[in-house]
Amino acid sequence: MSASKQTNATTPLWGLAAQFSSTAAIYKAATETRKAGYRWFDCHVPFPVHGLDKAMGLQYTILPILVFFAGMTGLCVAIFLQVFTNSLELNLWALVPVVGYQFEVSGKPLVSAPAFVPVAFELTVLFSALATVSLMLALNKLPCLYHPVLKSSKMKRITDDRFFLVIEARDPKFIRSTAEVFLESLDPERIVELEA
């Protein structure tokens, strides 16, 4: 319950964090914070708490749509690659003089759609998976080398068993005294000041 009051005058305040010990408490706190009109706030939790994203009013991520286009790109690349490398006179790369190579096997057609399915499928999956991970990290702005939340030694239990609600100082509604009173009203275990 006791906020650490001593502030270093030289380092600006980045935000205030309230520590909770249960998922129910952080869920309630997130709902209240959103109702109070704060927008630049976040919850830091050791595992995804069911429904907390809705309680915080998060927008649904655009990730699946981007991944769909990545998958389609993979499919097109695979079809192009296979048709091109089996082509007779199709010299598609104007800049690089590369031509296809014709394997004549049992008189089968060079461009054979059924035979191209496995590679087309695999490359669709490969492109989608690579896009999923890289876009997820990019949208989350990870890897992140420095963050005020990681700097504070009082926040170590984020990845263990404590749930933190952080209101950032840049929130237009953020006034230090009222924010602190508000966080106290949520009945946290303690309040932590975060330095930038």
Next chain:
Amino acid sequence: MTTLPIDNPIDELSDDPRQRPPLVLNHHEFGTVTTEILRANEAKKPPMAWYIAFVISFSLMSFLGLLVVYLVVTGVGVWGNNNPVMWGFPIVNFVFWVGIGHAGTLISAILFLFRQKWRTSINRFAEAMTIFAVICAGLFPGIHIGRVWLAYWLFPIPNQMDLWPQFRSPLLWDVFAVGTYFTVSLLFWYVGMIPDLATLRDRATNQVKAIAYGFFALGWRGSMRHWHRYERAYLLLAALATPLVLSVHSVVSFDFAVAQLPGWHTTIFPPYFVAGAIFSGFAMVLSLAIPARELWGLKNFITMRHIENMCKIVLLTGSMVGYAYAMEFFMAWYSGEVYESFAFINRAFGQYAWAYWIMVSCNVICPQLFWFKAVRRNVWVIFIITLFVNLGMWFERFVITVTSLANDFLPSSWGWFQPTWVDVMTFVGSFGLFMTLFLLFIRFLPVLAIAEIKGVMPEANPHAQHDNDGEAEA
């Protein structure tokens, strides 16, 4: 506080559908879960058994390295491969290891989509097992091509000969299928591990650990805004990996089924190979999980319920494999094809009959013991059965590959395959590679998915006190 006293009145093995068996035993706090799972990573020294196993595995792995050098320097003549049996041990071992690599992604992806929450206790090391098994699998075709320095010909890279790979060949599909599978499995494993690496980083006791784990944790700070996208990404990866895991062994089976050899040229191969892969993969998960939960003290997380569930999957897939064996025989007879009929009679009663009957007894008869509850709950019996299953599945690939090649259409071209000591020791050495990687993994990385396990505990439900299991009104 590492272990809490047993105060759990609920039987985790109960078959009563009104009771939801707990997935985590004897823990009501998230903090104790972290401590208990990471005990192995945070201990100053691993148990003695770890050192003994590591020395043996590492020696075998080093021997494998020497054998590969010997092979490359001398040529593939050091193996027993001959004409007509061009595909000896290397391809048998390749299919064996790829098969083992299937359980990890099945557990991560398919059981995730089916919302089988019990997967959280076993998915991490099953995924690790997948990756290490695929590494072993990738080794064999790589060295089987003979001139390993030309392995890049497998990939569509422009070269001075204007030569491209043959995209209508299943062997090339394999390159893409196994390559994609390895990449996606690695991504799945790594993404799942980021939050747990952050846990290790935040609990690190020295600077080296903090930097090493911190590097791979990518600055994860448990932000719910991040978790939201992370969960979507994990779901997408599961949805992508599910058809992928089914496709990989199908493509491997095309290596055989697209050929015209009797005994290979059958349409049952893709589903039969996939069932066999899941069968052998789960057997391997059990063979690793049973000793690991003893030594690492993970019995509160990998409960007997988990073991029993896996036994049931082994029983199911083992029966599917048995059905496939029977159906192959039936189709050989029903088709009226002389060569096909001969191929199967030859398998069961020909020069490799001993291998065939080892396969049948290990794969069809052995897992049927799992019908009995007493067997499913005795870890020693389970451990022995799973070893037999792995043996049987290796022999299945041996029977398929060798019998069909050794005795094809023309008796004048028949032959006999005998492995050399290099063949045998390369295979044994691949176990060294697999176990070395696995032992390093259980020592240095979080062996269970800590964040996911916390998420399936009853305490994780934010609406528990209202007794409201449904969706939250935001």
